[in-house]
Amino acid sequence: MTSRERVLGWVAGLGLTAGFVMAFGVAPREATQGNVQRIMYLHVPAILVAYLAFGVVLVASVIYLWGRAAGADRLAHASAEVGVVFTSINIATGAIWGKPTWGTWWTWDARLTSVSIMFVIYLAYLLLRAMIEDRERAARFAAVLGIVAALDIPLVHFSVYWWRTLHQPATLLRPGSTPMDPPFVLALIVNLVAFVLLYGYFVAKRVRLLRQEQEVLA
Amino acid sequence: MTYARRSWIVLWKDLLSERRSKETLNALFFFALLLLFLFQFALGADRERLTAAMPGLLWLGFILSGLVGLGRAFLAERENDCWEGLLLAPGDKSAIYLGKVAGNLVLMLFVEAVLLVLFAVFFDVDLGAHPLRLTVVIGLGTLGFAAVGTLFAAMTAHVRAREVLFPVLLLPVQVPLLLGAVEATEAVLLGEPLGAVGHWLGLLAAADAIYLTVGILTFDAILEA
Numbered sequence: 001m002t003s004r005e006r007v008l009g010w011v012a013g014l015g016l017t018a019g020f021v022m023a024f025g026v027a028p029r030e031a032t033q034g035n036v037q038r039i040m041y042l043h044v045p046a047i048l049v050a051y052l053a054f055g056v057v058l059v060a061s062v063i064y065l066w067g068r069a070a071g072a073d074r075l076a077h078a079s080a081e082v083g084v085v086f087t088s089i090n091i092a093t094g095a096i097w098g099k100p101t102w103g104t105w106w107t108w109d110a111r112l113t114s115v116s117i118m119f120v121i122y123l124a125y126l127l128l129r130a131m132i133e134d135r136e137r138a139a140r141f142a143a144v145l146g147i148v149a150a151l152d153i154p155l156v157h158f159s160v161y162w163w164r165t166l167h168q169p170a171t172l173l174r175p176g177s178t179p180m181d182p183p184f185v186l187a188l189i190v191n192l193v194a195f196v197l198l199y200g201y202f203v204a205k206r207v208r209l210l211r212q213e214q215e216v217l218a
Numbered sequence: 219m220t221y222a223r224r225s226w227i228v229l230w231k232d233l234l235s236e237r238r239s240k241e242t243l244n245a246l247f248f249f250a251l252l253l254l255f256l257f258q259f260a261l262g263a264d265r266e267r268l269t270a271a272m273p274g275l276l277w278l279g280f281i282l283s284g285l286v287g288l289g290r291a292f293l294a295e296r297e298n299d300c301w302e303g304l305l306l307a308p309g310d311k312s313a314i315y316l317g318k319v320a321g322n323l324v325l326m327l328f329v330e331a332v333l334l335v336l337f338a339v340f341f342d343v344d345l346g347a348h349p350l351r352l353t354v355v356i357g358l359g360t361l362g363f364a365a366v367g368t369l370f371a372a373m374t375a376h377v378r379a380r381e382v383l384f385p386v387l388l389l390p391v392q393v394p395l396l397l398g399a400v401e402a403t404e405a406v407l408l409g410e411p412l413g414a415v416g417h418w419l420g421l422l423a424a425a426d427a428i429y430l431t432v433g434i435l436t437f438d439a440i441l442e443a
Contacts, residue, residue, distance in 0.1 A: 117393050124387050124391075131378065131379055137376070141373045143436075144373065144436045144439060145370075151428050151432065156393055159393065162397075162417060162418070162421075163397045163401065
């Protein structure tokens with residue numbers, strides 16, 4: 001582990017601790033949902049960081065196809081893996097929150113559906129990488145899929161939104177956009193920053209491992 | 219040789235070899251017929267239920283037969299060691315991609331036309347009330363499917379588990395196409411004008427444009443041995 005990674009890891013750890021304190025200590029108990037609402041401090045940063053991760057996959061894929069720099073490929077690979085992990089955290093915490101709040105673990109609501117489709121697309125992306133032995137070919141194909149997948153996200157978002165909302169207009173699943181009070185927002189932001197740092201730490205670690213793996217195999 | 223001419227040659231080669239061997243089309247027609255049996259058995263004989271599920275079943279049929287057909291798109295090149303031939307072709311490689319997309323589009327539209335007739339006959343539904351509107355919807359949906367399917371077929375042609383990997387890659391990515399096509403088809407079958415599904419047609423057109431553009435720009439990277 002390089003010293004830079006170690007520093008990043010400690011800072012991320014401190015951020016998560018601060019986020020934990022904010023979420024359970026500082027932020028007040030939400031009036032209608034009670035303590036269950038606190039899962040939001042994990043749920044929302046996870047998906048925002050997942051979107052960041054898949055954005056990084058897109059940029060790194062374009063850079064790879066442009067100049068064929070092996071580093072860009074490793075970054076795309078690592079970022080996709082971490083993005084999938086954060087998406088699954090988002091889906092799992094959402095289900096845990098949904099059971100007491102909506103009375104069901106899962107429903108084919110627009111947001112749930114589009115996030116789960118995105119999850120499956122990037123799982124397929126990792127599967128493609130795993131199934132191609134030739135490293136250079138895997139990098140090229142994954143870069144193409146990384147671009148298609150990222151451009152597909154807005155299409156999925158709109159199609160699923162129209163699909164659900166035209167059939168089933170706003171029910172209890174669609175809370176109004178009531179503004180949040182400052183302590184809630186602050187706790188959310190602290191957790192978001194901590195998650196971005198955690199993402200950076202994971203990606204840095206995975207990129208180094210992938211590089212060492214390739215050096216050993218080379 | 220112009221770009222369009224090079225695309226045309228690839229298209230012509232694929233159509234000619236398909237016309238002579240009839241390998242894919244014959245199997246696909248039979249497959250489409252079997253799908254109708256499956257739908258019938260899965261949903262039972264209830265006429266109303268079948269009619270309500272019609273747009274979804276129709277596109278399920280298109281997509282399943284499309285998966286089988288597209289999966290074979292680069293079979294001839296791979297099995298007959300003609301991949302190098304594609305690599306050696308002069309000029310921009312995206313011309314090959316467009317030729318292949320056009321070939322797959324023709325193939326899929328053929329099978330879809332047969333499926334439509336079979337549906338009309340066996341399920342006794344009136345699909346011909348607005349042929350032009352239905353053609354627009356099916357054309358837009360199929361073009362996107364062929365565009366992204368051809369790209370993925372070229373990718374998976376050299377992978378060991380290609381029969382599994384190809385649908386696993388294609389099915390999640392084409393979800394917007396499927397949703398848009400099913401919703402628009404449903405509206406057209408109910409007699410609504412195209413304007414009522416303008417947002418879906420726009421989405422389908424956007425998806426077509428995105429997939430085709432990415433395919434044209436990246437096909438070079440896929441074709442390399």
